[in-house]
Amino acid sequence: GRALLRTGRRMFADTKDSFVVRMYTPTKTIFNNSPEVETIIYDSLDGGKGILNSNFMVMQATLNPGIIEVHLKGGSVKKLVHVGGLIQKNPDSSIDCALFEAYEKEDIDWDALKKSDVFGQEPIGDTSPEADYLRKLGTSVREDVVNASGNL
Numbered sequence: 464g465r466a467l468l469r470t471g472r473r474m475f476a477d478t479k480d481s482f483v484v485r486m487y488t489p490t491k492t493i494f495n496n497s498p499e500v501e502t503i504i505y506d507s508l509d510g511g512k513g514i515l516n517s518n519f520m521v522m523q524a525t526l527n528p529g530i531i532e533v534h535l536k537g538g539s540v541k542k543l544v545h546v547g548g549l550i551q552k553n554p555d556s557s558i559d560c561a562l563f564e565a566y567e568k569e570d571i572d573w574d575a576l577k578k579s580d581v582f583g584q585e586p587i588g589d590t591s592p593e594a595d596y597l598r599k600l601g602t603s604v605r606e607d608v609v610n611a612s613g614n615l
Contacts, residue, residue, distance in 0.1 A: 501516065507525065
């Protein structure tokens with residue numbers, strides 16, 4: 464019985480080194496209850512660098528636009544550039560991550576993005592302080608995304 468208990472503990476420890484991850488955008492499923500994730504590294508909106516692993520407590524954070532790194536069992540890393548979102552570690556140690564949009568390196572035409580002013584165009588013709596703020600915010604998001612491309 465004792466050997467079985469040790470084996471049970473070892474099996475439990477092995478599964479605790481990773482957690483189940485659900486990561487989505489409105490148009491794409493990136494992870495759907497994947498048990499392969501060991502660590503997630505992200506930039507939070509408050510300016511800090513966040514690292515989620517099996518030892519981390521229950522938490523929720525707003526993501527700053529940039530890169531989110533998902534480290535998988537076996538050593539591979541999936542890097543995504545995103546424009547913001549939320550990440551939450553649940554009491555059962557699962558992770559939920561909702562990204563507004565997220566792309567892998569091969570999904571993006573970086574030259575076209577660097578030249579694009581699409582983030583700064585809206586709202587057209589509006590000169591209110593709110594519209595000006597939205598233009599600046601859009602330009603800032605574009606710069607965050609373009610600058611993050613070097614890390615993909």
